[in-house]
Amino acid sequence: MFASDDCERPVALDGEALARKWRAPASFLVRRNRLQTRRLELLALGSQVAIALVYGNQKDSLLYFGSRSRSSLRFPSRPTSPGKHLKSKFKVPDSTREVSIETRGRSLGTYNSFFAYEKYAFIGEFYDSKRWHALEAHWKNLRRLDVSNCFGSIYTHSFAWATSTDAHSKAHLGKLPEFPKADVGRIFDKVMQCANWGETHGICVGPESSRVFAEIIFQKMDLVIHQRLHRKKFTSADYEILRYVDDFFIFSDDLHTVDAVASVIKDVLTEGGFSLNQSKTQDYLTPFTTRISERKASLKVFLKLSLPYEGALPGYDIREISVHLRSTAISSDNDAQAVGAALTQIERRLRKFLRKRAAKCGEYDQARELFSYVWGFAHSMLYQYLSNPSVSSSMKIVRTLRDIRRASELCVGLSGRHRAMLEFESLESLHFAVARAIRRLVAAEDTEIEVCHFLSLASASQVRLSSGNRILSDICDVLDRHLSANDSAKANQAGVFLLLSTMKYFLTDSRASSDNVSRLMSTCGKFTDLLFGSQYLPAGQLKNHASQELLLLALIECPYISVDVKFELLNKAWVVASVRKSLGTADLTERSARRFLRRCLVDEVARQGDGMSGSDIGAFVWSDEDFDEQLYEKEPQFIY
Incomplete structure (x- = not known):
């Protein structure tokens, strides 16, 4: 039973030969904000196939070793059943799509990951969850720790330690035996080495397989941390540790306990070859609301007022929309992360707003007023992105522009002629937005990937x-x-x-x-x-x-x-x-x-x-x- 309607015939592969050959990933820079970039990697095809074979043959072991820690907020919990294929017969209807990571409580039809995750696909979901509010009510103090250069610090042989014991992994260093005789730790270790120039220090940044690899190593360190705290006579009544990938959250009512727990975490990380980014260590008193959370709450209120699902359209003009969005999206530090979080909120609200209101438009003038109003939000989003850029924000802008470009299809109460007129006007607005974005981007450094996104949008939307x-x-x-x-x-x-x-x-x-x-x-x-x-x-x-x-x-x-x-x-x-x-x-x-x-x-x-x-x-x-x-x-x- 295949998810695809038109599967090709199978091709025999030598998994062991694929896993043993050194390959070079394509490293490319993307913008994190106006001043900083990050390096991502695209794996060579042989490495992608080798990892797929590891997943297929060792998924049960990976799930076991990746779900041992009670501290982790995001870990693989099961394979996604239909598999990933754009032609999948199991896709979710387009109207319900909001996110593209499957978790235990959210089932999707196509995936960008082999595994479904427990418990939160994104850190923002944790901040908005009932559990976060319960933690605020239960604990007085929070300290947040961030691991510096996490993937670049990983020693690949640590995976063998994480899936066995330190003594076992050291005893078996050296030439890898035949794959049928090798354990999952040594196989995945070898595959990750060969995917990254044959290097044992550092893994590729970007592939989901790297997150799985790192998560299993951090799960082992979680266990060691709790063991040491237990030996120091700390109990679950004294503290709680949660971790999202490489971010640690320490909760306690006593600051001395927070210091002691943080010291143990630092020691275990150091032994594993990691270090903490001291500039990102932050302490909070309850409530643990961050500036981004405060701005998200303010933006949510404005979006409910300005993008209502029922009744008359509010009287905001494009300047008022821009001022309101800027005041609730941008912090005093012009933080691209805050802008990115705000763009996500606007994108989701705007998509629902369009789908609920466009279908109710019975007259052309009513639909035209709606689209003009929506384009005011889209252009304001574009300006916020260009002023506080990041590659992730560019994807949010592209998705929003594409949604509006296709929204005339939702106006089922209009004639074909009127829908065509709306489509033409939307095409003109999209042309302006794409041309403006590309002209700004080509004049800046490290914007190649963002230009790619807008060129792809222009191509798919027939923008000349x-x-x-x-x-x-x-x-x-x-x-x-x-x-x-x-x-x-x-x-x-x-x-x-x-x-x-x-x-x-x-x-x-x-x-x-x-x-x-x-x-x-x-x-x-x-x-x-x-x-x-x-x-x-x-x-x-x-x-x-x-x-x-x-x-x-x-x-x-x-x-x-x-x-x-x-x-x-x-x-x-x-x-x-x-x-x-x-x-x-x-x-x-x-x-x-x-x-x-x-x-x-x-x-x-x-x-x-x-x-x-x-x-x-x-x-x-x-x-x-x-x-x-x-x-x-x-x-x-x-x-x-």
């Missing part, structure tokens, strides 16, 4: 940017600067994603002049010269780089460029060597490998001509068929 040639020229300038500054395999790979997203938008329907398209393809050639060159990967055991795989497969599948252009882009040393190796023929000449490569390109074009590409999931999504599903899944269009 009137300033397309200027925008394309500016993006090509960004790509050229990126190439010159990031020419090593460990450098920021965000330019690869921006290149593909730019090609997807501007190569479709001739959205730019021939000169600018020629410049874009020339820039693409520079990327392939770099990534597919024989010197890109360091010599040694490393086999593949995620950026190489992504660019190679994306160009092979690209429906907008000819076979000759593809062959010119791909006829490079690393690609030819990969073809020779994949065929497993030692005496295959480079000339024969090149002929085989061209034949593959011809066959791919023929396959697309037969209409076989629509339901496939490729390395890069060139069509917009599943845009809304991927937006719901929180998956960028440019990453599989």
